[in-house]
Amino acid sequence: MSDKSITKQDNQTLAQENVKTCENCHAPVQGMYCSQCGQSVESTLRYFWSVVLHLLDDIFSFDSRVNRTLIPLLFRPAFLTNEYIAGRRVHYVPPLRLYLFISIVFFLTLKFFAVDESLGAFNVGDSVSSTVKVEQHLSKLQTKKATATPDNQSLITDEIKKFSQYKEDLTKQKSLAIKGLTDKLVQLEFEKLREKDNFSPEKQKNLDNLIENITLFKSGEKNNLSSDKLTFGNNEDGSLSFDFLTPEHNKKVNDFAQLLSKKAEKAFNEDPTPLIKEAIEKLPQLLFILLPLFAGLLKIMFIFSKRLYLEHLTVALHSHSFIFLSILMVELIGFAKFYAAYLPLITHITEFLEIAIVIWIPIYLFIMQKRVYKQGYFFTTIKYAFIGITYMVMIAITATVAFIWGLAST
Known part of the structure; x- marks a missing residue:
């Protein structure tokens, strides 16, 4: 038998050994997916830690796509969104994964900068x-x-x-x-x-x-910033009650409000660090709930654009990713400015960068809205203003919920 025939026979044997059987329809499978039913040959039943590592790798492994994503995210309004909607997605980090990564980093650093242990507590005012x-x-x-x-x-x-x-x-x-x-x-x-x-x-x-x-x-002779007592009440005597609740339920609500008032008073006049930590920890969950609501607002405002809800959600994800990344950069610049306070040139440069980023945020969002929804300047301005005001109200409600939730947890 010649060497060629032996090699051919060996290759056929190897090919037969590489053929797997689909666990779902029992058809022979070559590759990662069954050609009959589409099921993956990779088993989902694995060790728990391997699942966790796979999930983390799926979230954080951006490979070369990160460079092609972050630069447009910061400097090219609507580019990523339009690319994703047009179906050109393989070269960029998916919107949800991008949002998750940036928001995790943002809130971790926010907690660090807002509650700086080296300074002892929250930095107020100037x-x-x-x-x-x-x-x-x-x-x-x-x-x-x-x-x-x-x-x-x-x-x-x-x-x-x-x-x-x-x-x-x-x-x-x-x-x-x-x-x-x-x-x-x-x-x-x-x-x-x-x-x-x-x-x-x-x-x-x-x-x-x-x-x-x-x-x-x-x-310790004085423990209040003013004579006015902080309350969560809606009555003249400072109590909280609602007409649609029974007296018994109103009593429970009022007792809870009084407890929150005492905690808030203690936090503001003693050590606010635990409250700030708790409130910041609640924000990611609340903002994640806010995302689909913001996408719903876009859907209502651009109802005649005939865009799918998921397209509006992509706009929301990219918008929030940009805002978080921009604020993160302002935080880092502020941190650098604090430690370079004795270098006037560095201080001026950092102050200029902070102002530039803050001004760029609303301009970027306006350009993004115009480029995605392709409307004239007049309608874009009107809708942008309405969406901005509505969103600020939503953010204020979210911050209040985070504050109350943080108080309840301390």
């Missing part, structure tokens, strides 16, 4: 910029002290102690009330340094009142 100003002032005072006369050194030492305490209250203090009051106090202190003898008596009185209030908060 407390970050106030902290930078205080640090810069302390650096100048240290330099000034090194060359000052013995008499002036004592005054500078007192100034250093005072601003060191401000820095500690802005960064390490967990009380939201103290952080907010200290931020206002620092702003007045710097006004006093700039104006010197021209600092008005009224401003000096405000400064003294802030110092007194901070002292009262620290001593």
Whole structure:
């Protein structure tokens, strides 16, 4: 027998060994799917961890498609959406997978930036910029002290102690009330340094009142930002009730509202960190519910466009992915700005980038709406404004639900 015939026979044997039988219709299968019934030859009954790893790989394995997806997502409004609707999908990350990945990263980083453990608690108002100003002032005072006369050194030492305490209250203090009051106090202190003898008596009185209030908060003699008590009631006495509920059910609702009021009061005036963490943890689930509602709003607004609901859902997924990615970039730039506060050029560049991204978001969404639905500027503007206002209301309701849900969980 020749070598050729042996090789041919071996190949036939290997081919027969590679032929599998479909578990559903028992037909011979060559490849990954049965040509008779279409069932995959790969069994779904596997070890649990292999299923988990397969799922994670399916979500995060973007391979080379990530470059072809993220750049258009940021800089080419409606390009990805129109490509996906037109059927050109293989080169890009699918909309749902893209949204899941970006939203997971976004909310993880949001939790980190909103509740920075290194700073101790939530940064309110302009407390970050106030902290930078205080640090810069302390650096100048240290330099000034090194060359000052013995008499002036004592005054500078007192100034250093005072601003060191401000820095500690802005960064390490967990009380939201103290952080907010200290931020206002620092702003007045710097006004006093700039104006010197021209600092008005009224401003000096405000400064003294802030110092007194901070002292009262620290001593525990005062535990409210104002005399108004935070309530969730709809009646004059602060209670909550509804006409369609029985007295017994109204009592339960009111008791729950009172409990939330106490928790909210404690969170705002002591340590808001647990509440912020809980609220942020609830947002992804709530926003995921908001997505189909937003797609439904698009369906109603463009009902004569004859587009399928899933096309509107694709618009919603790409829109939210873009918004989350843009806000994530603003967060990262803000983080860089905080740590590069002593480099004026870097600070100006980061501020410009932040403003540019914030301005680009509404412009991008407007262009996206026009390019996807292909309507004139007049109707696009009217519908864009209505959709924007409606969506802001939806976001406000979502944030309120997240806040109440977070309060209930703390």
